[in-house]
Amino acid sequence: MSGYFSDLYHGTKSLLVGLGVTFKEMLKPTVTVHYPRETLTITPNYRGHxxxxxxxxxxxxxxxxxxxxxxxxxxxxxxxxxxxxxxxxxxxxxxxxxxxxxxxxxxxxxxxxxxxxxxxxxxxxxxxxxxxxxxxxxxxxxxxxxxxxx
Incomplete structure (x- = not known):
């Protein structure tokens, strides 16, 4: 019976830690480039065709x-x-x-x-x-x- 409550406690703790990381990252500014509307600046040493x-x-x-x-x-x-x-x-x-x-x-x-x-x-x-x-x-x-x- 104590194993059940131990698993429940560790599962809840893990869930709260994961939600904390998610909410912390949600408040940071985005680093995604919205490709068709925005383009990246290419470094001068880029090797294209x-x-x-x-x-x-x-x-x-x-x-x-x-x-x-x-x-x-x-x-x-x-x-x-x-x-x-x-x-x-x-x-x-x-x-x-x-x-x-x-x-x-x-x-x-x-x-x-x-x-x-x-x-x-x-x-x-x-x-x-x-x-x-x-x-x-x-x-x-x-x-x-x-x-x-x-």
């Missing part, structure tokens, strides 16, 4: 189409397209595509680029309804100034 860096002089890309990033990528998610115009010594970048569904965000492509033409994006709000929305034309995004997925 890759982006092409624009040349300040010409407004184009710094990419020299060497293909080091595509060769270094373990996921094989980068494809570079270039052409060499008549009478020119340099190739011109005509397409830089990233298959973000295959990207492992390892950063080897950023480290291997000799001209620092690739950098991490600060974009974290990536959502889509199909895989095709995550096949990014980074050269087209550079012309548009970044933005949403193409």
């Amino acid at each position: 890759i982006e092409l860096v624009s040349d300040e002089k010409t407004g184009g890309s710094l990419c020299i189409t060497c293909g080091m990033c595509a060769r270094a990528c373990p996921s094989a998610c980068i494809s570079i397209h270039s052409e060499k115009p008549e009478g020119s010594k340099k190739k011109i970048l005509t397409g830089f595509e990233l298959d973000f569904t295959r990207c492992s965000l390892c950063g080897i492509c950023v480290e291997s680029c000799p001209t620092d033409a690739i950098a991490y994006s600060q974009e974290y709000n990536l959502a889509g309804y199909s895989r095709e929305e995550f096949h990014m034309d980074l050269l087209g995004r550079l012309g548009k100034g970044g933005g949403s997925l193409t």
Whole structure:
């Protein structure tokens, strides 16, 4: 019989301690971000998907189409397209595509680029309804100034 009253006492005590914690936390200010209406500030060292860096002089890309990033990528998610115009010594970048569904965000492509033409994006709000929305034309995004997925 004494075990019954002991269990009743300890159960009531546990309930009151739990309610005390609940009421104490209920009076504190909320730390939740109401996502669609509020956004978080992202730290500068956030590693999102890759982006092409624009040349300040010409407004184009710094990419020299060497293909080091595509060769270094373990996921094989980068494809570079270039052409060499008549009478020119340099190739011109005509397409830089990233298959973000295959990207492992390892950063080897950023480290291997000799001209620092690739950098991490600060974009974290990536959502889509199909895989095709995550096949990014980074050269087209550079012309548009970044933005949403193409």
